[in-house]
Amino acid sequence: MSSFSHLDQEGRARMVDVSEKAVTRRVARASCRVLLDPSTVERLSEMPKGDAVAVARLAGIQAAKRVDELIPLAHTLNLDHVNVEIEPAEGGVEVRSEVVCTARTGAEIEAMLACSNAALALYDMVKAVEKGAVITDLRLEAKSGGRSGDWQRGVT
Amino acid sequence: MSSFSHLDQEGRARMVDVSEKAVTRRVARASCRVLLDPSTVERLSEMPKGDAVAVARLAGIQAAKRVDELIPLAHTLNLDHVNVEIEPAEGGVEVRSEVVCTARTGAEIEAMLACSNAALALYDMVKAVEKGAVITDLRLEAKSGGRSGDWQRGVT
Amino acid sequence: MSSFSHLDQEGRARMVDVSEKAVTRRVARASCRVLLDPSTVERLSEMPKGDAVAVARLAGIQAAKRVDELIPLAHTLNLDHVNVEIEPAEGGVEVRSEVVCTARTGAEIEAMLACSNAALALYDMVKAVEKGAVITDLRLEAKSGGRSGDWQRGVT
Amino acid sequence: MSSFSHLDQEGRARMVDVSEKAVTRRVARASCRVLLDPSTVERLSEMPKGDAVAVARLAGIQAAKRVDELIPLAHTLNLDHVNVEIEPAEGGVEVRSEVVCTARTGAEIEAMLACSNAALALYDMVKAVEKGAVITDLRLEAKSGGRSGDWQRGVT
Amino acid sequence: MSSFSHLDQEGRARMVDVSEKAVTRRVARASCRVLLDPSTVERLSEMPKGDAVAVARLAGIQAAKRVDELIPLAHTLNLDHVNVEIEPAEGGVEVRSEVVCTARTGAEIEAMLACSNAALALYDMVKAVEKGAVITDLRLEAKSGGRSGDWQRGVT
Amino acid sequence: MSSFSHLDQEGRARMVDVSEKAVTRRVARASCRVLLDPSTVERLSEMPKGDAVAVARLAGIQAAKRVDELIPLAHTLNLDHVNVEIEPAEGGVEVRSEVVCTARTGAEIEAMLACSNAALALYDMVKAVEKGAVITDLRLEAKSGGRSGDWQRGVT
Numbered sequence: 034m035s036s037f038s039h040l041d042q043e044g045r046a047r048m049v050d051v052s053e054k055a056v057t058r059r060v061a062r063a064s065c066r067v068l069l070d071p072s073t074v075e076r077l078s079e080m081p082k083g084d085a086v087a088v089a090r091l092a093g094i095q096a097a098k099r100v101d102e103l104i105p106l107a108h109t110l111n112l113d114h115v116n117v118e119i120e121p122a123e124g125g126v127e128v129r130s131e132v133v134c135t136a137r138t139g140a141e142i143e144a145m146l147a148c149s150n151a152a153l154a155l156y157d158m159v160k161a162v163e164k165g166a167v168i169t170d171l172r173l174e175a176k177s178g179g180r181s182g183d184w185q186r187g188v189t
Numbered sequence: 190m191s192s193f194s195h196l197d198q199e200g201r202a203r204m205v206d207v208s209e210k211a212v213t214r215r216v217a218r219a220s221c222r223v224l225l226d227p228s229t230v231e232r233l234s235e236m237p238k239g240d241a242v243a244v245a246r247l248a249g250i251q252a253a254k255r256v257d258e259l260i261p262l263a264h265t266l267n268l269d270h271v272n273v274e275i276e277p278a279e280g281g282v283e284v285r286s287e288v289v290c291t292a293r294t295g296a297e298i299e300a301m302l303a304c305s306n307a308a309l310a311l312y313d314m315v316k317a318v319e320k321g322a323v324i325t326d327l328r329l330e331a332k333s334g335g336r337s338g339d340w341q342r343g344v345t
Numbered sequence: 346m347s348s349f350s351h352l353d354q355e356g357r358a359r360m361v362d363v364s365e366k367a368v369t370r371r372v373a374r375a376s377c378r379v380l381l382d383p384s385t386v387e388r389l390s391e392m393p394k395g396d397a398v399a400v401a402r403l404a405g406i407q408a409a410k411r412v413d414e415l416i417p418l419a420h421t422l423n424l425d426h427v428n429v430e431i432e433p434a435e436g437g438v439e440v441r442s443e444v445v446c447t448a449r450t451g452a453e454i455e456a457m458l459a460c461s462n463a464a465l466a467l468y469d470m471v472k473a474v475e476k477g478a479v480i481t482d483l484r485l486e487a488k489s490g491g492r493s494g495d496w497q498r499g500v501t
Numbered sequence: 502m503s504s505f506s507h508l509d510q511e512g513r514a515r516m517v518d519v520s521e522k523a524v525t526r527r528v529a530r531a532s533c534r535v536l537l538d539p540s541t542v543e544r545l546s547e548m549p550k551g552d553a554v555a556v557a558r559l560a561g562i563q564a565a566k567r568v569d570e571l572i573p574l575a576h577t578l579n580l581d582h583v584n585v586e587i588e589p590a591e592g593g594v595e596v597r598s599e600v601v602c603t604a605r606t607g608a609e610i611e612a613m614l615a616c617s618n619a620a621l622a623l624y625d626m627v628k629a630v631e632k633g634a635v636i637t638d639l640r641l642e643a644k645s646g647g648r649s650g651d652w653q654r655g656v657t
Numbered sequence: 658m659s660s661f662s663h664l665d666q667e668g669r670a671r672m673v674d675v676s677e678k679a680v681t682r683r684v685a686r687a688s689c690r691v692l693l694d695p696s697t698v699e700r701l702s703e704m705p706k707g708d709a710v711a712v713a714r715l716a717g718i719q720a721a722k723r724v725d726e727l728i729p730l731a732h733t734l735n736l737d738h739v740n741v742e743i744e745p746a747e748g749g750v751e752v753r754s755e756v757v758c759t760a761r762t763g764a765e766i767e768a769m770l771a772c773s774n775a776a777l778a779l780y781d782m783v784k785a786v787e788k789g790a791v792i793t794d795l796r797l798e799a800k801s802g803g804r805s806g807d808w809q810r811g812v813t
Numbered sequence: 814m815s816s817f818s819h820l821d822q823e824g825r826a827r828m829v830d831v832s833e834k835a836v837t838r839r840v841a842r843a844s845c846r847v848l849l850d851p852s853t854v855e856r857l858s859e860m861p862k863g864d865a866v867a868v869a870r871l872a873g874i875q876a877a878k879r880v881d882e883l884i885p886l887a888h889t890l891n892l893d894h895v896n897v898e899i900e901p902a903e904g905g906v907e908v909r910s911e912v913v914c915t916a917r918t919g920a921e922i923e924a925m926l927a928c929s930n931a932a933l934a935l936y937d938m939v940k941a942v943e944k945g946a947v948i949t950d951l952r953l954e955a956k957s958g959g960r961s962g963d964w965q966r967g968v969t
Contacts, residue, residue, distance in 0.1 A: 036317065036318065037232070037233075037236070037241060037314050037315060037317065037318060038313065038314050038315075038316060038317045039244070039313070039314050040236065040240060040241060040314065043237055043238055044236035044237045044238035044239065044240050044241065045238050045240050045399075045402070046240040046241070046243075046244050046399065046402060046403060046406070047402075047406065047426075047427065047428040047429070048406055048424065048426055048427040048428070049426065050425055050426035050445055051425050051426065052370055052425035052426060052445050052446075052447055058832055065324075076193070077193075080193070080196065080200035081199055081200045082199055082200035082201050082707055082711070083200065083706055083707060083708075083711075084196060084200050084201050084202040084707075084711045085193060085196060085200065085202070087202075087706070087707075087708045087711040087712070087715075087825075087826065088195070088202050088261055088262065088711070088715060090825070090826060090827075091261060091711075091712060091715055091826060091885050091886075092259065092260060092261050094826070094827065094828055094885065094886065095259075095261075095882075095885055096259055098881050098882070098889055099258075099259070099882070101410050102255075102407075102410070102411070102570075103248065103251075103252055103255070103259075103306055103309075103310075104248060104306075104309060104310050104313050105244050105247060105248050105251075105310060105403050105406065105407055106244065106310075106313065106314070106403075106406065107313060108423065108424065108425070109410055109423040109424065110423070111423065111888065111889040111890070111891065111916075112828065112888065112889065113830055113831050113832035113888070113917065114827075114828055114829065114830035114831065114832060115827065115828040116827040116828070117827070133830055133832050134832075135832055135917075136423075137425065137447075141316060141320070142309060142312070142313050142316075145309055145312065145324075146309055149305045149309065149324070149327075150259055150260075152327075153259075153260060153298060153301055153302055153305065154259075154260050154261060154262075156298070156301065157194065157195070157260050157262065157263060157298050158193050158194050158195050158196065158262070159193060159194075160194060160297060160298075160329075161192065161193065161194045162192065162193060164297070164329060164332075164340055165328065165329065165342060166328075167326060167327065167328040168221075168301075168305070168327040168328070169325045169326055169327070170323060170325055171305075171308075171323065171324040171325070171327070172321065172322075172323040172324070173316075173320060173321065176320075184320055186321060201711075201714070202711065202714060202715060202718070203714075203718065203738075203739065203740040203741070204718055204736065204738055204739040204740070205738065206737055206738035206757055207737050207738065208682055208737035208738060208757050208758075208759055214520055238395055238399070239394055239395060239396075239399075240395075240399045243394070243395075243396045243399040243400070243403075243513075243514065244399070244403060246513070246514060246515075247399075247400060247403055247514060247573050247574075250514070250515065250516055250573065250574065251570075251573055254569050254570070254577055255570070257722050258719075258722070258723070258882075261715050261718065261719055262715075262718065264735065264736065264737070265722055265735040265736065266735070267576065267577040267578070267579065267604075267735065268516065268576065268577065269518055269519050269520035269576070269605065270515075270516055270517065270518035270519065270520060271515065271516040272515040272516070273515070289518055289520050290520075291520055291605075292735075293737065293759075348629065348630065349544070349545075349548070349553060349626050349627060349629065349630060350625065350626050350627075350628060350629045351556070351625070351626050352548065352552060352553060352626065355549055355550055356548035356549045356550035356551065356552050356553065357550050357552050357867075357870070358552040358553070358555075358556050358867065358870060358871060358874070359870075359874065359894075359895065359896040359897070360874055360892065360894055360895040360896070361894065362893055362894035362913055363893050363894065364838055364893035364894060364913050364914075364915055377636075388505070389505075392505070392508065392512035393511055393512045394511055394512035394513050395512065396508060396512050396513050396514040397505060397508060397512065397514070399514075400507070400514050400573050400574065403573060404571065404572060404573050407571075407573075408571055411570075411571070413878050414567075414726075414875075414878070414879070415560065415563070415564055415567070415571075415618055415621075415622075416560060416618075416621060416622050416625050417556050417559060417560050417563075417622060417871050417874065417875055418556065418622075418625065418626070418871075418874065419625060420891065420892065420893070421878055421891040421892065422891070423891065448891075449893065449915075453628060453632070454621060454624070454625050454628075457621055457624065457636075458621055461617045461621065461636070461639075462571055462572075464639075465571075465572060465610060465613055465614055465617065466571075466572050466573060466574075468610070468613065469506065469507070469572050469574065469575060469610050470505050470506050470507050470508065470574070471505060471506075472506060472609060472610075472641075473504065473505065473506045474504065474505060476609070476641060476644075476652055477640065477641065477654060478640075479638060479639065479640040480533075480613075480617070480639040480640070481637045481638055481639070482635060482637055483617075483620075483635065483636040483637065483639070484633065484634075484635040484636070485628075485632060485633065488632075496632055498633060526676055550863055550867070551862055551863060551864075551867075552863075552867045555669075555670065555862070555863075555864045555867040555868070555871075556867070556871060558669070558670060558671075559670060559729050559730075559867075559868060559871055562670070562671065562672055562729065562730065563726075563729055566725050566726070566733055567726070579732065579733040579734070579735065579760075580672065580732065580733065581674055581675050581676035581732070581761065582671075582672055582673065582674035582675065582676060583671065583672040584671040584672070585671070601674055601676050602676075603676055603761075660941065660942065661856070661857075661860070661865060661938050661939060661941065661942060662937065662938050662939075662940060662941045663868070663937065663938050664860065664864060664865060664938065667861055667862055668860035668861045668862035668863065668864050668865065669862050669864050670864040670865070670867075670868050689948075700817070701817075704817070704820065704824035705823055705824045706823055706824035706825050707824065708820060708824050708825050708826040709817060709820060709824065709826070711826075712819070712826050712885050712886065715885060716883065716884060716885050719883070719885075720883055723882075723883070726879075727872065727875070727876055727879070727883075727930055727933075727934075728872060728930075728933060728934050728937050729868050729871060729872050729875075729934060730868065730934075730937065730938070731937060765940060765944070766933060766936070766937050766940075769933055769936065769948075770933055773929045773933065773948070773951075774883055774884075776951075777883075777884060777922060777925055777926055777929065778884050778885060778886075780922070780925065781818065781819065781884050781886065781887060781922050782817050782818050782819050782820065782886070783817060783818075784818060784921060784922075784953075785816065785817065785818045786816065786817060788921070788953060788956075788964055789952065789953065789966060790952075791950060791951065791952040792845075792925075792929070792951040792952070793949045793950055793951070794947060794949055795929075795932075795947065795948040795949070795951070796945065796946075796947040796948070797940075797944060797945065800944075808944055810945060
């Protein structure tokens with residue numbers, strides 16, 4: 034029977050023991066969207082230097098490396114690869130991340146946090162123009178590697 | 190004319206100069222939802238010790254204190270108060286945050302990050318049970334204080 | 346002849362070279378006590394939500410992951426498992442930790458810091474009630490793994 | 502009636518609101534001891550460069566600056582002054598700290614953590630020689646400033 | 658007589674007490690150069706997205722916010738403004754920073770670290786092409802504010 | 814054809830995928846100089862406790878462990894060994910570092926940052942005496958291990 038991660042039988046939090054799990058290559062992908070007014074998206078893409086998107090992408094990459102400090106019970110992972118892409122999409126912009134590691138546990142949270150932090154850094158830049166912007170649909174898209182095997186959104 | 194925060198005329202990123210702004214009391218509130226299967230919500234609330242929700246709430250509070258490290262161009266704020274509440278809501282659970290500071294700039298990002306990180310910490314605990322859980326509707330609810338005055342979602 | 350860790354022949358600090366040591370599974374356990382007035386212990390255990398103890402336990406787990414930042418010459422370890430338990434004991438409460446890693450060096454300091462930080466977080470919550478509370482008997486209980494072999498308190 | 506810091510009426514953790522408290526100069530002093538074999542103390546003081554004690558003192562000072570990351574519900578304080586002294590004492594060495602800040606809340610935890618982290622850094626250096634060394638009597642010695650006024654150990 | 662910062666009469670390190678100093682607006686500017694082959698500079702400026710320079714500029718801004726963690730005896734400052742500029746110059750590129758704060762102590766180290774970290778981030782990107790690149794002439798250009806008054810390089 | 818690290822074909826920043834690279838022992842050495850007035854160097858070496866140099870050396874060692882937080886696209890490395898030496902040299906003092914790791918990517922940036930941060934910590938201590946001190950010639954001296962093989966300054 035599957036159960037909550039990081040909680041023991043009595044519901045007490047602890048960092049689960051992964052020392053008996055195999056070190057394997059693991060990949061996780063996530064995504065979210067930032068809902069923005071079309072005029073904000075247009076202004077973002079008209080910026081001559083493109084720093085706004087670069088800042089957000091970097092914020093996502095850097096956050097992925099710090100999951101162990103932000104998520105109390107997450108294990109420390111040395112990531113092999115992080116990529117964050119931000120592109121105009123229906124209703125605003127879409128943020129997509131990919132994280133690869135070679136470890137005893139997967140990088141799902143790392144991929145999720147990369148997206149949410151990139152989206153927040155973008156919000157931080159547009160908030161003077163559009164304070165009400167909404168970040169939505171933050172979700173795991175796929176993961177592979179590890180004992181629980183592959184998983185893909187929408188595939189049962 | 191209002192414009193993007195943290196970007197100069199040529200679109201280059203920098204931390205804006207707030208040294209001429211007044212130190213005032215500022216409040217920001219944000220919220221998001223974690224969409225969960227009803228059985229997951231039920232299991233969460235049946236946990237005898239309630240640590241799952243306590244962990245998520247703490248993760249939100251702690252993240253609010255570290256905005257300056259996560260959001261590249263955000264100013265460092267010494268927060269006076271942070272609260273995070275997590276409660277069952279339609280479709281899963283709702284996360285709400287409130288942040289107070291006495292500073293030259295507001296705590297909107299702090300309130301947003303408190304919600305997103307609490308939600309991610311919750312996801313980290315339920316992911317073995319429900320990997321496809323979605324975090325949604327992360328948004329500022331209200332802010333007060335500072336030169337730009339009060340703002341409330343849905344109020345024009 | 347055994348000598349001080351991290352100091353060279355002239356007494357200068359450096360991070361010792363462990364690159365030739367074997368990667369093995371290592372376990373460390375530590376403990377300490379927080380001396381508290383019986384009425385404080387009673388009030389702690391009467392708290393309806395139990396968050397006080399959950400906060401302290403989390404503070405211990407999180408600190409164990411950050412030893413490399415706090416102890417200047419400690420190596421960075423990716424921990425496989427951390428557990429912290431807090432229970433009423435004679436004279437107050439007892440804090441016990443267990444840390445597991447698969448690494449070139451042991452997790453003794455990680456186990457010690459998990460206890461001291463959990464105790465300090467607990468003190469942070471009771472200090473309005475009992476400012477004079479004392480943290481005592483912080484010590485390694487046992488360690489296993491690595492070239493120097495097993496060690497247990499009180500066993501020669 | 503005095504009650505636990507950081508817990509609301511239902512026992513839920515939150516960072517208490519200090520925005521209405523006055524900014525005043527606050528001082529806190531703490532101490533602890535590291536029980537060591539006389540031969541270890543002698544070897545420490547014979548080290549030609551004295552780096553061992555310098556490392557421990559620095560570890561204490563640096564930890565005081567990071568209380569907000571280690572103690573989940575502590576406020577961020579910009580410290581005006583931190584000093585840590587380590588001296589031979591009966592049964593080993595004594596660690597004493599003093600912390601000064603100008604803030605809405607006091608630096609008691611900062612002074613306590615400065616001592617415990619200095620002691621742990623010292624333990625980290627002597628552990629190859631004396632794994633069973635014990636850190637003990639970590640306690641606040643005195644605090645001044647703030648609404649609750651002055652407090653001194655042993656003075657009722 | 659002027660003397661070393663952060664060292665007491667016996668040469669022991671401590672964080673000096675600034676609680677009696679006035680809170681004033683302080684500005685510091687620094688610079689350094691990264692010596693690069695002309696072909697590397699050309700390739701940098703030909704990159705279509707300009708992310709290389711954006712990454713380096715951000716690395717400088719972010720490092721300025723973390724001086725208290727990197728420089729053991731530095732005080733924590735909440736910075737009002739940080740800017741980093743990187744431009745082609747004789748022999749490679751020049752990095753210039755400006756930091757503003759309202760505090761009891763100045764931001765000289767913050768301005769210096771902003772430059773050195775921006776330069777290192779740039780080196781991190783060109784190192785596959787030009788491993789031998791040299792960072793040079795890292796220095797304070799000017800500072801104003803505070804009791805010691807204004808200072809400018811080359812002006813006696 | 815060799816190209817910039819961390820930038821894709823379109824010049825966008827990402828953390829490169831090293832998951833297919835071999836885990837090998839890697840060593841990097843770097844150096845820099847701090848130009849100081851002879852009287853400042855003399856005063857430094859006359860300090861009775863030698864803490865000034867110990868602080869700078871520690872600052873270098875600690876910075877090497879935090880490269881992943883400071884250099885946005887750097888991978889997290891668990892270092893096996895870090896040493897920093899500071900000695901009087903022509904025109905001031907020389908800082909030399911050596912870093913060893915067992916990893917999929919090298920520790921060149923770690924060695925460079927160890928030197929620059931040690932130099933900045935030293936500047937932080939002498940700045941009251943000699944504000945115009947210059948840090949110069951920060952450069953990689955040698956690296957070994959990994960697919961690109963050995964490299965040594967001045968050897969073609």
